[in-house]
Amino acid sequence: MSRLLLRQAEVVTMDAAGDWPVADILVEDGAIAAVGPELPATDAELVDASGCIALPGIIDAHTCLWQTVLRNWVPDLWGGRYFGELLPLRRHFQAEENHLGGWIGGSELLSCGTTTVVDYCHNIAGPGYAEAAIAGLRESGIRHVFTYSFMNESPDGFASQRARFSDAEHIYRRFHEASGMTSVHFGVESVGAGGLSEQLAFARDHVAMSCIHINARNDIHQLLLDGLLGPDLLAIHGNLLTDAELQAMAEVRMPLCFTPSADVQGTPADVVRRARLLGVPVVYGCDVPCHVGSDTLQQLRYLFHVQGYIDGAVARERAPVHTRRPTPAFGMPLLRPRDLIRSATIEAATALGMQDRIGSITVGKRADIVLVRKDAFGGAVGDPCAYVLLQASARDIDTVLVDGVVRVRGGRVEGFDAQRARRLAGEARQRLIGAA
Numbered sequence: 001m002s003r004l005l006l007r008q009a010e011v012v013t014m015d016a017a018g019d020w021p022v023a024d025i026l027v028e029d030g031a032i033a034a035v036g037p038e039l040p041a042t043d044a045e046l047v048d049a050s051g052c053i054a055l056p057g058i059i060d061a062h063t064c065l066w067q068t069v070l071r072n073w074v075p076d077l078w079g080g081r082y083f084g085e086l087l088p089l090r091r092h093f094q095a096e097e098n099h100l101g102g103w104i105g106g107s108e109l110l111s112c113g114t115t116t117v118v119d120y121c122h123n124i125a126g127p128g129y130a131e132a133a134i135a136g137l138r139e140s141g142i143r144h145v146f147t148y149s150f151m152n153e154s155p156d157g158f159a160s161q162r163a164r165f166s167d168a169e170h171i172y173r174r175f176h177e178a179s180g181m182t183s184v185h186f187g188v189e190s191v192g193a194g195g196l197s198e199q200l201a202f203a204r205d206h207v208a209m210s211c212i213h214i215n216a217r218n219d220i221h222q223l224l225l226d227g228l229l230g231p232d233l234l235a236i237h238g239n240l241l242t243d244a245e246l247q248a249m250a251e252v253r254m255p256l257c258f259t260p261s262a263d264v265q266g267t268p269a270d271v272v273r274r275a276r277l278l279g280v281p282v283v284y285g286c287d288v289p290c291h292v293g294s295d296t297l298q299q300l301r302y303l304f305h306v307q308g309y310i311d312g313a314v315a316r317e318r319a320p321v322h323t324r325r326p327t328p329a330f331g332m333p334l335l336r337p338r339d340l341i342r343s344a345t346i347e348a349a350t351a352l353g354m355q356d357r358i359g360s361i362t363v364g365k366r367a368d369i370v371l372v373r374k375d376a377f378g379g380a381v382g383d384p385c386a387y388v389l390l391q392a393s394a395r396d397i398d399t400v401l402v403d404g405v406v407r408v409r410g411g412r413v414e415g416f417d418a419q420r421a422r423r424l425a426g427e428a429r430q431r432l433i434g435a436a
Contacts, residue, residue, distance in 0.1 A: 003028050004404065005041050009049035009371060012384050014056050014346045014360040019384070025054060027367040030404030035361060047406075051375035052398055053384040055341065056360050057115025057143075057368030059348035060296040062211065062236050062257040062285030065105035066098050066123040066133060069428040073290045077265040086290050090123050090153060092435040095132035097428050098123060102136025102144075104425060105294050107416045109286075110142050112295035112394045115368040115402045116348075116358060117142055118257075118285065120187055120211055120236075122149035124164075126157020130171045134182060141407045141414075143368060145352060146175070147211050149187030150199045161195060165202060172206055179357065181403060185209040191219040200228055209352065211257075214238045220245035229254055234283075234351065239267040243274055250279035255351040259287035260303040270310055272303070273334050283348040284340075300340045301389055307335050338385040371399035 004027040011020040013035070024039040025032060067073075067086065074082050102119065109117055119137060124130050130148055137144040148168050150161075158164040168186065176184040186203040188210045189196045196212075203210040209232045214220060217240040223229050224245075231253040235241075238256050241249075249256065258272050275282050284303065286294050311333045315326035326332060349359025358368045372388050373396045374380050380387050400408035407414055 001029055002404070003042075003044035004047065004367075004401075004406075005039060005044040006047045006049040006054060006369070006371070006399075007041075009052050009054035010374075010384050011035060011361060012053060012055040012341070013362065014342060015362045017362070025049075025361065025367075025369065027369075027401065027404045030367055032361060032363050032365050032367050034363060047371075047399060049371050049399070051379070052371040052373050053388060054361065054369055054371055055384070055388060056345040057358065057370055057400070057402065058113050058296045058344045059116040059118075059283070059352070059359070060109060060114050060285045060294075060344075061118050061234070061283040061348050061351065062120055062259055062287055063105070063109075063117055063294060064122065064288060065117070065119045065137075065294070066093070066101040066121055067288060067290040068101040068105035068108070068294070069097050069425045070290045070432065071293075074288070075291060077262060077291060082288065082291070086288075089432055090125065092432050093123055093125060093129075095128045097432070098129050098133040099136040099139075100421075100424055100428060101289075102133045103139045104136075104421050105289055106137050106140025106142040106144065107413050107421075108294045109296065110140065110400050110402070110407050111397060111411075111413050112293075112297060113370040113372065113397045113400060114294070114296045115143055115370065115400060116145070116354075118145040118147055118185070118211070118234075118352065120147040120149060122151045122187060123153070124149060124167070125153040127167055129157075130167065134171070134175050138182065141402055141405065143181050143358070143402055145183045145185050145209075146171075147185045147187045148172075150195065151187065151189060168202070172208070176208075183354075185211065187211045190215065191222050197226065197228065200233070204232065208232075209234060211236055214241065216240060217242060218245070220248055224248050231255070232353075237263055238271050238275070239263055239269065241271055241275070243278065246271075246275050246278045246280050249275075253281065255281040255283055257283050257285050258303070259285045260299045260306065261292040262287040264306055269306060270314075272307060273310060273314070273331075276334060277331055281347060281351050282343060283351050284344055295394055296344060297388070297392075298394070300344055304335060304337065304340060304389060308333055336386075337389040338383060340389060341385040367401050367404040369399075369401045370397065372396050373398040
């Protein structure tokens with residue numbers, strides 16, 4: 001039996017037991033075995049967590065890691081540059097670039113405190129591409145929900161959509177682990193594209209979740225008319241959703257994933273406010289590594305400030321405000337720091353159907369835990385969630401455990417060869433950009 005003991009952390013559990021001002025966390029064979037003060041350390045590897053906040057691993061609910069080798073290629077999302085400058089390069093990708101995206105991107109997420117990623121892969125240009133992406137994710141050590149997208153490529157390495165279904169079936173049977181590190185879900189075409197109903201039926205036959213990009217008004221209304229809404233369908237973006245559509249989602253507990261950097265670049269960004277007030281589960285992701293770094297906590301920080309601005313604008317629209325800031329009221333402000341940390345831990349786990357395994361520091365769950373150092377510049381007081389969100393940064397991520405394995409130690413990703421990553425990613429970029 002492997003045993004590891006985190007000593008004297010300030011513990012944010014995200015479960016009904018509440019937080020601990022100081023406690024130990026005992027991990028046995030990858031699971032949380034006990035939480036409490038002064039636990040016995042017999043035969044356990046000791047990790048000094050004093051001066052640290054321990055919290056459940058952060059969950060990124062939507063990121064396209066295949067883009068990692070083209071980091072910073074699309075710094076400006078206005079004017080459709082993502083669609084015009086990034087997506088056409090997919091035709092030049094080889095399977096190895098998908099492997100690099102999973103390995104390097106997964107390692108970057110770990111370094112920033114993310115322990116689970118929903119990796120939406122709409123770059124499966126033929127047989128072997130999905131395997132390569134999963135191999136990269138596994139090499140990184142991050143827990144992953146690999147989302148096999150049915151979106152067609154151009155050129156398409158599959159002879160038919162039926163051949164793509166066969167490949168998806170192969171990937172699911174080979175890699176999906178109901179209680180393991182690799183889950184396989186599916187990405188379906190957008191509303192109006194051919195094959196959507198068949199793709200959703202395929203996913204539901206496998207009792208798997210699906211992701212769907214919702215970028216137009218009335219998309220959810222059409223899914224409702226077609227009888228396709230459900231809690232196993234994760235809507236991505238949803239900037240143009242009406243309140244009626246959000247209400248339909250709330251009634252079936254269909255979650256929404258908002259990707260802050262991508263979803264405030266020239267788009268209506270008020271959907272988070274309306275969705276939460278109407279009862280839609282809302283989770284978050286980084287989305288596009290070609291545009292923004294794979295740091296999910298940073299995306300939560302960004303949203304906290306943007307949402308505060310939106311809340312103030314809403315309050316001023318409703319009534320005169322004669323002070324610098326409106327008076328707090330129900331839903332004003334919409335998000336507190338703890339709300340956002342909860343959204344990216346237990347609520348994200350629930351949206352993904354993984355709440356029995358991860359999302360909180362609870363005895364019996366898998367040990368996906370992050371230690372955030374808070375003593376580098378004199379310590380702090382108050383809510384530890386506020387500290388993590390508003391005072392800390394990636395430099396303060398001290399230790400990251402995934403399934404009880406230490407993946408980040410002393411702020412460094414264990415076993416990650418940065419020189420190899422630079423060389424291979426550089427070669428891939430040179431080839432891809434040269435071929436464009």
